Each structure stands twice: as C-alpha cells, then as structure tokens.
Amino acid sequence: MDVNGENLRFIMGFKLKQYRLENGLSLKELGEKTDLSISYLSEIEKGKKYPKPEKILQLAQALG
Numbered sequence: 001m002d003v004n005g006e007n008l009r010f011i012m013g014f015k016l017k018q019y020r021l022e023n024g025l026s027l028k029e030l031g032e033k034t035d036l037s038i039s040y041l042s043e044i045e046k047g048k049k050y051p052k053p054e055k056i057l058q059l060a061q062a063l064g
Contacts (some may be wrong), residue, residue, distance in 0.1 A: 005050070013047040013048075014047075020063065022064065033062040036059075
C-alpha cells in the first residue's frame with residue numbers, strides 16, 4: 001500500500017481508536033489524560049487531522 005498523507009491520517013486514526021478502546025477510555029477520558037479536546041481527538045480518529053509529534057507523544061504516554 002502506498003502510504004500517502006491521506007492513508008497515514010486514516011491509519012493513525014484507526015490505531016488511536018483501537019488503542020483507546022483497548023484501554024477502556026472514552027474520548028473525554030483520553031482528552032483529560034492528554035489535555036487535548038474531544039473534537040480534536042475525534043478528528044484524528046476520523047482521519048481528518050494528523051497530530052504533530054508532540055501530540056503523538058502525549059497520546060502514546062496516555063495509552064501506555
């Protein structure tokens with residue numbers, strides 16, 4: 001599969017949602033742990049936004 005920007009956003013969003021659900025977290029709970037808004041997290045999960053590296057680090061730390 002060719003990994004272009006659109007595919008990367010989709011993959012990131014899919015994996016974020018997968019890890020969030022595996023950790024039993026709602027968007028609200030993940031937002032509280034990362035200080036990111038629910039709407040921003042939702043846009044990432046839908047593949048509409050791609051987080052900056054520092055946001056990816058926050059998410060990774062919150063999800064273990």
